[in-house]
Amino acid sequence: MRTVNAWRLMRFGISFGALYAVWIVFTASVDAFSLFTGAIGSLAIAALTHDIFIAQHEASLRAFVPRPLVLVGFLAFLVYSMYLSSVQMLVALIRGRANPRVVHFRTRLKTDLARMVLANSITFTPGTITLDLNDDHLTVHWFLATTRHSRAAGDIVKGKFEDRLRRVWS
Amino acid sequence: MGIVGEFIALIAFIAAAIFGTAGIVGLYRFPDPYARLQASSLCGTTAVFSIFIGCLALASSLAIAARLLVIIMFFLISSPTGGHIVAKFAWNSGIDPWRPERTERPRRRWWKRA
Incomplete structure (x- = not known):
């Protein structure tokens, strides 16, 4: 019971810190009033949503704290x-040639956050949209x-992203 | 920033216009929800992202640039999520993905005159 409570307090603190940092970046002022309002708002939102923001079972700091340099590299990629996939989509539009399929x-990836980011990145890659994500099944x-080969399709669609993401989180 | 920033912004805005138009064309050209979503969500995301890059090149101060960066990050999270939710709904309601029909006309061989 003690560790559960401590972990809850820690999640609350991390949520509050993230929200407050975004608030300070957005307002870009250090008035007493602005800081006070931001603190109140961040406290209220963190109290409501810290359970969703970081789930209870994500009990490892590596699960949601990224390695910053690798993350920047990942974002650049x-x-x-x-842009590459947009150009490909443009060509497909002009030539009217497509080959849509559903692959599984x-x-x-182990952590929820990394899986979510992987699903979002797949939506970016050359003409792919994630339809469903159940545990580890996409x-x-x-x-x-x-x-049509499912493992080859997996390698093509997610390969580069997965390798990079495993270095960012986990 | 000066002239270099304005030039980058010009390129970014032109790219945004091209990709945005492509997204709209794709929305009307393809027959089924998945393909329409592919074109519109992907090209729309790229267009808006290009506009943000252009704004970043024109940003007058560091505070505005930092805000733009935060907005870009939120947009990069929210836009694919929105597309994914629509696609998931279509998938769960059992819509069959469209396959382009092979319209191969029988080719007339010049050595086989019928």
């Missing part, structure tokens, strides 16, 4: 792949499919 595969609609 994400932006690059976003599994991911090796259902993906692939617009420019090149294969």
